[in-house]
Amino acid sequence: MFRKLAKAATAAFAVALGAALLGTGTAQAAGPVIGGGSGIVIDNQFECTVTTVGYDGAGRLVGLTAGHCGEAGSLVTAEANRGAGVIGRFAYANHDLDYAVIQFDPDRITPVNTVGRVTITGLGAPAQFPQIVCKEGRTTGNTCGISWGDVFQSNVETWSQMCVVEGDSGAPVVVGTTLVGMVNAYLAVACFGPEVGTNMSAILGDINARGDVGAGFTPI
Numbered sequence: 001m002f003r004k005l006a007k008a009a010t011a012a013f014a015v016a017l018g019a020a021l022l023g024t025g026t027a028q029a030a031g032p033v034i035g036g037g038s039g040i041v042i043d044n045q046f047e048c049t050v051t052t053v054g055y056d057g058a059g060r061l062v063g064l065t066a067g068h069c070g071e072a073g074s075l076v077t078a079e080a081n082r083g084a085g086v087i088g089r090f091a092y093a094n095h096d097l098d099y100a101v102i103q104f105d106p107d108r109i110t111p112v113n114t115v116g117r118v119t120i121t122g123l124g125a126p127a128q129f130p131q132i133v134c135k136e137g138r139t140t141g142n143t144c145g146i147s148w149g150d151v152f153q154s155n156v157e158t159w160s161q162m163c164v165v166e167g168d169s170g171a172p173v174v175v176g177t178t179l180v181g182m183v184n185a186y187l188a189v190a191c192f193g194p195e196v197g198t199n200m201s202a203i204l205g206d207i208n209a210r211g212d213v214g215a216g217f218t219p220i
Helices: 198-208
Strands: 039-042 046-049 052-053 061-064 075-078 081-094 099-104 132-137 143-149 156-160 172-175 176-185 195-199
Touching: 046 061, 046 195, 061 176, 081 156, 132 176, 156 176, 176 198, 195 198
Parallel strands: none
Antiparallel strands: 039 046, 039 075, 052 061, 061 099, 075 081, 081 099, 132 143, 132 172, 143 156, 156 195, 172 176, 176 195
């Protein structure tokens, strides 16, 4: 099924990615600006990218990132403002689908829906060939490319021809302003090999089935 991704690059197969960009948008709270595309540091060790921020059905402020970035209980700080201290923690990490749910402290971040050149206004179905998808990651910023679709008919992942490298794990993958997936890995050669990402439909289906933190997620 979906590959468990390593935290370091390899020459020949899927490698893990991580980190992000400083966000912009409408302020809703005091603290570092965090949205889909922002950089986070996990346990003061690993840098990954936030996929999106919003509220779950219980009103909790939550976000998503790649599952290989940490474990349940891992502490999260903002890459752009590490001095602000812990802003949230991993509530759950699924290493098969490679996504994690972050529960943010609403008093310690400013959640936004625009970071760099990506704005998220809703959630959508996986991208299909030959749609153009874009992502916002802390290492390579905003890059776009053609979607190859669900290559293995897994209903879990989509391949696309976007530049991603280490530091981009969890980056939001959008069609226009619709969030359709997250960045999880690249194949073979950074920025040249296909990007492999988990579909939002698969992630949200699993989150809702669990019925815990993140269930009923709606982006801000």
